[in-house]
Amino acid sequence: MSTDVTILAVPKNSDRSGGKKSSALIDNVWRAVVLVAVFLIWGFLSAISDLVSSPVASFLALAEAFADGSIYRHLWSTLNAVVIGFLIAAVVGFPLGYYIGRSKFLGAVFDPIVAGAFATPRVIFFPILLQIFGVGVGAQAAMAALAAVFPIMVSTAAGVRAINPLLPKLARSLSLNPLQTVTKIYIPAMAPSLMVGIRIGFSIAFINVIIAEFFAARAGLGLLALRAYGQLDLPMMYGLITLLTLIALVGNLVLWAIEGHLRKTT
Amino acid sequence: MSTPQIAVKTKHLGAGSVWRRPTFVQWFIIVALLVVLEAATRTGLIVPTLMVPPSEILTRLASIVPTSEFAEDATRTLTTILFAFAIGVAVGIPLGVFLWRIPAAGRILEPFIVTGYAMPTLLFYPILLAVMGLNAGPIILIAATMSLIPIALTTMIALNSIKPILHKLANSVNASPAQYYLKVLFPAATPLVFPGIRLGFIYAVIGTIAMEFILAAQGIGFRAGLYYRELNVSDMWAYIVVVVVVSVVVNGVLTWLEKRIRRDML
Numbered sequence: 382m383s384t385d386v387t388i389l390a391v392p393k394n395s396d397r398s399g400g401k402k403s404s405a406l407i408d409n410v411w412r413a414v415v416l417v418a419v420f421l422i423w424g425f426l427s428a429i430s431d432l433v434s435s436p437v438a439s440f441l442a443l444a445e446a447f448a449d450g451s452i453y454r455h456l457w458s459t460l461n462a463v464v465i466g467f468l469i470a471a472v473v474g475f476p477l478g479y480y481i482g483r484s485k486f487l488g489a490v491f492d493p494i495v496a497g498a499f500a501t502p503r504v505i506f507f508p509i510l511l512q513i514f515g516v517g518v519g520a521q522a523a524m525a526a527l528a529a530v531f532p533i534m535v536s537t538a539a540g541v542r543a544i545n546p547l548l549p550k551l552a553r554s555l556s557l558n559p560l561q562t563v564t565k566i567y568i569p570a571m572a573p574s575l576m577v578g579i580r581i582g583f584s585i586a587f588i589n590v591i592i593a594e595f596f597a598a599r600a601g602l603g604l605l606a607l608r609a610y611g612q613l614d615l616p617m618m619y620g621l622i623t624l625l626t627l628i629a630l631v632g633n634l635v636l637w638a639i640e641g642h643l644r645k646t647t
Numbered sequence: 648m649s650t651p652q653i654a655v656k657t658k659h660l661g662a663g664s665v666w667r668r669p670t671f672v673q674w675f676i677i678v679a680l681l682v683v684l685e686a687a688t689r690t691g692l693i694v695p696t697l698m699v700p701p702s703e704i705l706t707r708l709a710s711i712v713p714t715s716e717f718a719e720d721a722t723r724t725l726t727t728i729l730f731a732f733a734i735g736v737a738v739g740i741p742l743g744v745f746l747w748r749i750p751a752a753g754r755i756l757e758p759f760i761v762t763g764y765a766m767p768t769l770l771f772y773p774i775l776l777a778v779m780g781l782n783a784g785p786i787i788l789i790a791a792t793m794s795l796i797p798i799a800l801t802t803m804i805a806l807n808s809i810k811p812i813l814h815k816l817a818n819s820v821n822a823s824p825a826q827y828y829l830k831v832l833f834p835a836a837t838p839l840v841f842p843g844i845r846l847g848f849i850y851a852v853i854g855t856i857a858m859e860f861i862l863a864a865q866g867i868g869f870r871a872g873l874y875y876r877e878l879n880v881s882d883m884w885a886y887i888v889v890v891v892v893v894s895v896v897v898n899g900v901l902t903w904l905e906k907r908i909r910r911d912m913l
Contacts, residue, residue, distance in 0.1 A: 411755045432777050489669035493902075494676070500849045500898035502856040505868065505890045508875035508883060512697045584765030591767045595861045596872065603767075610773045622770045629765035630758075637758050 434615040436623075443620030458600035459590055460628075462518050466525020467586045474530040474582070475575070478537025479567075488538065495538075499531040507593050517599050521590050528589035529582035536581065540574030541567070576640040583632055591625065699881045707885040723783065724855060724866040730787045732851040735794030739847060740840075742795065743802020753803055763796040772862055786863060790854030794847040801843025805836040841908050845901040852897055856890055867893070 420436055427435040434442075446452035481491045507524055514520040548570055552562040568575070594603025602625060609617040665671045681701050687693045688700040699707075711717050746753035746760075768789050775785035809832065817831045859868030867889055874883035 408751075408755050411751075412758065415755065415759065432774050486667070486669065490672045490676075493899075494673065496902065497895040497898050500852065501891050501894040502853040502860070502868070504857045504860055505871050505887050507860075508871070509697065509887075511875075580761075581764065584762075587765050588767055592769060592857055592861055595769070606770055618770075618773070622767075625767050625770065626762075629767070630762045633762040633765055634758055637761060 432615075434619045436619075438616040439619035439623060442614070442616035443624060446617070446620070452605070455600050455602050455605045458518055458521070458598075459594065459602045462521035462590045462593075462601070463525055463583070463586050465518070465522040466527075466590065467529050467583055469522070469526035470529035470533055470582055470586065471579070473526070474533030474578070475537050478534035478578070479541055479563075481534065482538035482541025488542075492538070495531055495534050499535060503528045503531075504589060504592050504596075507596055511597055516597050521593050521598065521601065524593040525586035525590050529586040532581040532585055533578040536574050536578030537571070540571035540578070543574065544570050572643045573640060576636065576643055580633065580636040580640060583636060584629070587629060587632070696878070696880060699884060703881055704884045704888055707881045708888060711882065711885050720865060720867050720870055724859065724868065727783045727786055727790065727855045727859075727866065728848075728851050730783070731790035731855055732794055732848050734787065734791035735798055735847045735851055736844065738791070739795035739798030739843075740802050742799040743840075744806065746799065746803040747806035757800075760796060760800060763792070766792075768792050769858060769862070772858070781864070786855060786858040786866075789858055790851050793854040794851040797843045797846035797850060798840075801846070802836070802840050805839030805843070806832065808839060809835045838908055841905050845898075845905055848901060849894075849898060852894055 423433070423436050427433040443452075481487050481495070504524070506527060507520070510520045510523045510527070514523055544567065548566050549562070552566045557565065590601070591603040591606075594601035595607055598604040602621060606618060606621045606625075609615075609621060684693070684698065685700050685702060688695070688698055746756065772785050772789065775788055779785055779788075813831055813835055817827045822831065855866075856868035859866035860872045863869045867886060871883055871886040871890065874880075874886065
């Protein structure tokens with residue numbers, strides 16, 4: 382049954398990501414080569430410039446922060462804010478995006494408003510969030526939620542609109558109840574575009590939490606980086622940049638892989 | 648697009664009612680929001696340290712806009728945005744073309760470029776500051792890197808989705824490489840690339856204002872952050888309104904352009 386439904390919902394843009402097992406392996410080897418090349422360039426730059434600390438020194442500084450346990454409070458605070466904020470954005474954004482996508486009228490009313498909100502730098506509202514939540518994880522999480530909710534709404538609405546019109550008919554002909562229609566028909570059919578929303582939402586939530594921590598925070602990796610700048614602690618600074626980039630890269634790669642997998646199977 | 652269910656729903660709303668007109672409902676929502684905020688701030692439901700009445704924000708705005716300080720900030724912000732966007736286009740489009748010409752490179756590098764969305768490039772600010780000096784340079788560079796990612800990705804996807812017959816046509820009429828790019832690829836890809844260009848511009852705006860907000864010493868974003876720190880709530884809100892209006896107008900103009908281009912080209 383479920384296979385019949387999902388075959389109807391094959392997105393048109395799946396031709397690129399498809400490939401054989403062996404070529405996927407070669408691609409991953411090349412991706413590893415790119416990473417190594419980045420580190421080599423970094424090492425080269427550190428040799429010719431005083432402004433760049435060497436990769437080894439940066440990793441040692443980072444390892445030390447992990448060893449003496451001073452970094453955990455900040456890491457925890459940042460991840461907490463990203464996860465809480467993202468969850469709030471998902472809980473609000475998916476249903477709203479769904480209704481906006483379902484109804485032509487609601488789409489006509491809210492599409493421009495959502496697009497306008499998407500185009501606004503939402504960090505600018507951070508002072509107001511600080512007034513409401515006080516300096517701390519609450520304000521950072523609220524920032525992440527505010528930042529991630531609009532991309533999630535946009536891609537959910539786009540996903541609903543891209544659903545094959547046969548699927549709702551199928552749902553009616555099987556006399557599914559509304560809950561079944563959403564869980565068995567809409568969510569599987571929309572899975573790839575929902576994943577796009579999740580991925581972009583995660584990215585934007587993450588970057589906004591860091592920016593917000595730069596502005597005002599009690600704890601967080603952004604605050605830690607700011608302190609490292611203040612003390613001109615270059616190795617720590619580069620260590621933190623690497624750590625944040627790795628978090629972003631791993632988070633993105635995982636979501637990207639799930640997305641590719643859904644594209645292929647659905 | 649619309650399922651029969653939706654058609655039935657809209658019929659129930661009554662023919663000829665203004666409530667069916669999206670623009671009317673949009674303006675109603677905006678005006679209602681302003682009225683509610685005005686009432687809530689006047690009655691003290693929203694404390695004055697959080698928000699001053701919208702009418703007061705408007706009078707502050709009217710006295711801020713004619714000042715030379717505002718003119719300087721606005722010029723600084725707009726030139727920064729334009730430079731960042733110009734670099735984003737100048738680098739993003741060739742990068743997209745490269746990723747399309749060498750599909751293996753596109754496949755291998757795509758996850759890294761996608762990670763660019765979550766990359767906290769602002770962490771490089773102190774280093775850029777040391778290299779480039781205390782001017783708009785570092786912010787331009789950071790905003791440009793944010794702007795080029797959507798441009799490069801959509802350029803690659805657009806070129807990949809050009810109909811194969813166009814390549815064959817170019818071959819069969821012996822088009823020179825210049826003719827191939829200018830007369831075949833450019834017109835065919837433009838409608839598909841434009842959403843990426845639009846997103847690139849929006850990211851340039853967001854990047855510039857966000858960076859000014861936390862780091863710079865000049866610009867519209869900087870003022871909003873400054874007045875927060877000075878506890879000058881009405882001026883802070885005036886600058887927030889400026890940012891929101893600029894973003895919404897930019898988004899509106901780009902959306903309008905996108906519709907025109909699509910009509911002309913397709």
